[in-house]
Amino acid sequence: MGKKDNIRDGYWNPEHDEGYWKDALPQYQPKEQKNIRPKIEDIICEYFDDNEIKKQDALNMVAYLKSIGMSFTRGGVNSWTIKKSQKSPALRIKICSGSWFVLVRGQTARDMLTYEEIKEINWKSFNFCSGSGCSDCKPGIELDVFGKKFTNVCRGRMFEYRDPSAEVMKILKDILDKRFAFEKN
Numbered sequence: 001m002g003k004k005d006n007i008r009d010g011y012w013n014p015e016h017d018e019g020y021w022k023d024a025l026p027q028y029q030p031k032e033q034k035n036i037r038p039k040i041e042d043i044i045c046e047y048f049d050d051n052e053i054k055k056q057d058a059l060n061m062v063a064y065l066k067s068i069g070m071s072f073t074r075g076g077v078n079s080w081t082i083k084k085s086q087k088s089p090a091l092r093i094k095i096c097s098g099s100w101f102v103l104v105r106g107q108t109a110r111d112m113l114t115y116e117e118i119k120e121i122n123w124k125s126f127n128f129c130s131g132s133g134c135s136d137c138k139p140g141i142e143l144d145v146f147g148k149k150f151t152n153v154c155r156g157r158m159f160e161y162r163d164p165s166a167e168v169m170k171i172l173k174d175i176l177d178k179r180f181a182f183e184k185n
Contacts, residue, residue: 044058045059054163078095105156111175117167121165
Protein backbone atom coordinates (compact mmCIF):
# COMPACT_ATOMS: atom_id res chain seq x y z
CA MET A 1 0.00 0.00 0.00
CA GLY A 2 1.50 3.35 -0.97
CA LYS A 3 1.02 6.82 0.41
CA LYS A 4 -1.51 7.80 -2.26
CA ASP A 5 -3.54 4.62 -1.69
CA ASN A 6 -3.91 5.42 1.99
CA ILE A 7 -5.65 8.80 1.76
CA ARG A 8 -9.13 9.03 3.29
CA ASP A 9 -10.99 12.30 2.93
CA GLY A 10 -7.73 14.16 2.29
CA TYR A 11 -5.98 12.71 5.34
CA TRP A 12 -3.13 10.23 5.10
CA ASN A 13 -2.76 7.91 8.06
CA PRO A 14 0.87 6.77 8.37
CA GLU A 15 0.02 4.05 10.88
CA HIS A 16 -1.82 2.21 8.10
CA ASP A 17 1.00 2.52 5.58
CA GLU A 18 3.37 -0.43 5.89
CA GLY A 19 6.30 1.32 4.20
CA TYR A 20 6.02 4.59 6.10
CA TRP A 21 8.76 3.92 8.66
CA LYS A 22 11.21 2.22 6.29
CA ASP A 23 13.13 5.38 5.36
CA ALA A 24 12.42 7.40 8.49
CA LEU A 25 15.22 8.99 10.49
CA PRO A 26 16.19 6.98 13.59
CA GLN A 27 14.44 9.39 15.99
CA TYR A 28 11.19 8.85 14.08
CA GLN A 29 11.31 5.05 14.19
CA PRO A 30 8.58 3.62 16.46
CA LYS A 31 10.99 1.51 18.55
CA GLU A 32 13.42 4.41 19.00
CA GLN A 33 10.69 6.79 20.15
CA LYS A 34 9.47 4.22 22.65
CA ASN A 35 12.96 4.09 24.14
CA ILE A 36 14.01 7.75 24.04
CA ARG A 37 10.57 9.37 24.61
CA PRO A 38 11.34 12.62 22.79
CA LYS A 39 9.80 15.92 23.85
CA ILE A 40 7.14 17.28 21.55
CA GLU A 41 9.13 20.48 21.00
CA ASP A 42 12.16 18.48 19.79
CA ILE A 43 10.09 16.53 17.26
CA ILE A 44 8.38 19.71 16.03
CA CYS A 45 11.72 21.47 15.53
CA GLU A 46 13.25 18.52 13.68
CA TYR A 47 10.16 17.63 11.66
CA PHE A 48 9.45 21.19 10.49
CA ASP A 49 13.06 22.32 10.17
CA ASP A 50 12.31 23.53 6.63
CA ASN A 51 8.93 25.14 7.40
CA GLU A 52 9.25 27.97 9.91
CA ILE A 53 5.53 28.87 9.85
CA LYS A 54 4.29 25.38 10.73
CA LYS A 55 7.06 25.03 13.30
CA GLN A 56 6.17 28.31 15.05
CA ASP A 57 2.40 27.62 14.95
CA ALA A 58 2.87 24.18 16.53
CA LEU A 59 5.40 25.43 19.10
CA ASN A 60 3.11 28.34 20.04
CA MET A 61 0.18 25.97 20.61
CA VAL A 62 2.34 23.67 22.75
CA ALA A 63 3.62 26.65 24.77
CA TYR A 64 0.06 27.89 25.32
CA LEU A 65 -1.16 24.46 26.46
CA LYS A 66 1.76 24.15 28.89
CA SER A 67 1.14 27.70 30.18
CA ILE A 68 -2.38 26.73 31.28
CA GLY A 69 -1.10 23.66 33.10
CA MET A 70 -1.80 20.94 30.53
CA SER A 71 0.44 17.89 30.73
CA PHE A 72 1.73 15.96 27.73
CA THR A 73 1.83 12.17 27.69
CA ARG A 74 3.33 10.33 24.77
CA GLY A 75 0.45 8.60 22.98
CA GLY A 76 2.39 6.89 20.22
CA VAL A 77 4.86 7.76 17.50
CA ASN A 78 4.87 11.55 17.03
CA SER A 79 1.66 11.75 19.07
CA TRP A 80 0.89 13.23 22.50
CA THR A 81 -2.25 13.18 24.64
CA ILE A 82 -2.78 16.47 26.46
CA LYS A 83 -4.78 16.85 29.69
CA LYS A 84 -4.91 18.98 32.80
CA SER A 85 -6.74 16.45 34.97
CA GLN A 86 -8.86 13.34 34.55
CA LYS A 87 -11.94 15.55 34.08
CA SER A 88 -10.26 18.06 31.80
CA PRO A 89 -10.67 18.07 28.04
CA ALA A 90 -8.33 15.68 26.29
CA LEU A 91 -6.62 16.83 23.15
CA ARG A 92 -4.05 15.11 21.05
CA ILE A 93 -1.33 16.58 18.90
CA LYS A 94 -0.03 14.37 16.16
CA ILE A 95 2.80 15.11 13.72
CA CYS A 96 2.88 13.24 10.43
CA SER A 97 2.71 13.53 6.67
CA GLY A 98 4.32 16.98 6.61
CA SER A 99 1.62 18.40 8.90
CA TRP A 100 0.61 18.71 12.52
CA PHE A 101 -2.85 17.84 13.73
CA VAL A 102 -4.88 18.83 16.76
CA LEU A 103 -7.44 16.14 17.59
CA VAL A 104 -10.32 17.43 19.67
CA ARG A 105 -12.83 15.35 21.60
CA GLY A 106 -15.60 15.50 24.20
CA GLN A 107 -17.15 18.74 25.39
CA THR A 108 -14.38 20.78 23.76
CA ALA A 109 -15.35 19.33 20.37
CA ARG A 110 -19.02 20.03 21.03
CA ASP A 111 -18.11 23.62 21.94
CA MET A 112 -16.16 23.96 18.65
CA LEU A 113 -19.40 23.10 16.81
CA THR A 114 -21.07 26.28 18.07
CA TYR A 115 -18.75 28.71 16.27
CA GLU A 116 -20.33 29.58 12.95
CA GLU A 117 -17.21 31.45 11.80
CA ILE A 118 -15.33 28.15 11.51
CA LYS A 119 -18.21 25.95 10.33
CA GLU A 120 -16.59 25.22 6.95
CA ILE A 121 -13.29 24.34 8.61
CA ASN A 122 -15.21 22.05 10.97
CA TRP A 123 -17.02 20.42 8.06
CA LYS A 124 -13.64 19.52 6.53
CA SER A 125 -12.12 18.41 9.84
CA PHE A 126 -14.54 15.75 11.04
CA ASN A 127 -13.01 12.39 11.86
CA PHE A 128 -15.30 9.60 10.72
CA CYS A 129 -15.72 6.27 12.46
CA SER A 130 -13.96 3.49 10.60
CA GLY A 131 -15.88 0.89 12.57
CA SER A 132 -12.71 -1.06 13.22
CA GLY A 133 -10.72 0.35 16.07
CA CYS A 134 -11.98 3.02 18.41
CA SER A 135 -14.32 1.64 21.02
CA ASP A 136 -15.49 5.18 21.76
CA CYS A 137 -17.39 5.62 18.54
CA LYS A 138 -18.81 2.45 17.11
CA PRO A 139 -20.98 3.04 15.10
CA GLY A 140 -20.47 6.84 15.02
CA ILE A 141 -23.01 9.62 15.46
CA GLU A 142 -25.16 11.82 13.25
CA LEU A 143 -24.76 15.59 13.41
CA ASP A 144 -26.48 18.57 11.83
CA VAL A 145 -23.99 21.43 11.82
CA PHE A 146 -25.33 24.75 10.56
CA GLY A 147 -27.63 23.00 8.08
CA LYS A 148 -25.21 20.36 6.83
CA LYS A 149 -25.77 16.75 7.88
CA PHE A 150 -22.98 14.32 8.72
CA THR A 151 -23.23 10.64 9.55
CA ASN A 152 -20.82 8.24 11.22
CA VAL A 153 -18.82 10.99 12.98
CA CYS A 154 -16.36 9.61 15.53
CA ARG A 155 -17.47 10.16 19.12
CA GLY A 156 -13.96 9.66 20.47
CA ARG A 157 -12.01 12.13 18.32
CA MET A 158 -14.59 14.27 16.61
CA PHE A 159 -12.18 16.69 14.92
CA GLU A 160 -8.75 16.42 13.35
CA TYR A 161 -7.60 19.94 12.52
CA ARG A 162 -4.74 19.63 10.04
CA ASP A 163 -2.29 22.53 10.35
CA PRO A 164 -4.93 24.49 12.30
CA SER A 165 -5.50 28.07 11.22
CA ALA A 166 -4.96 31.01 13.56
CA GLU A 167 -8.75 31.32 13.78
CA VAL A 168 -9.19 27.69 14.92
CA MET A 169 -6.36 28.02 17.45
CA LYS A 170 -7.84 31.25 18.85
CA ILE A 171 -11.27 29.64 19.33
CA LEU A 172 -9.75 26.52 20.89
CA LYS A 173 -7.76 28.70 23.30
CA ASP A 174 -10.91 30.70 24.18
CA ILE A 175 -12.82 27.48 24.90
CA LEU A 176 -10.03 26.10 27.07
CA ASP A 177 -9.62 29.39 28.95
CA LYS A 178 -13.37 29.48 29.71
CA ARG A 179 -13.41 25.83 30.73
CA PHE A 180 -10.54 26.20 33.18
CA ALA A 181 -11.89 29.50 34.57
CA PHE A 182 -15.18 27.69 35.22
CA GLU A 183 -13.41 24.72 36.87
CA LYS A 184 -11.60 27.10 39.26
CA ASN A 185 -14.90 28.52 40.54
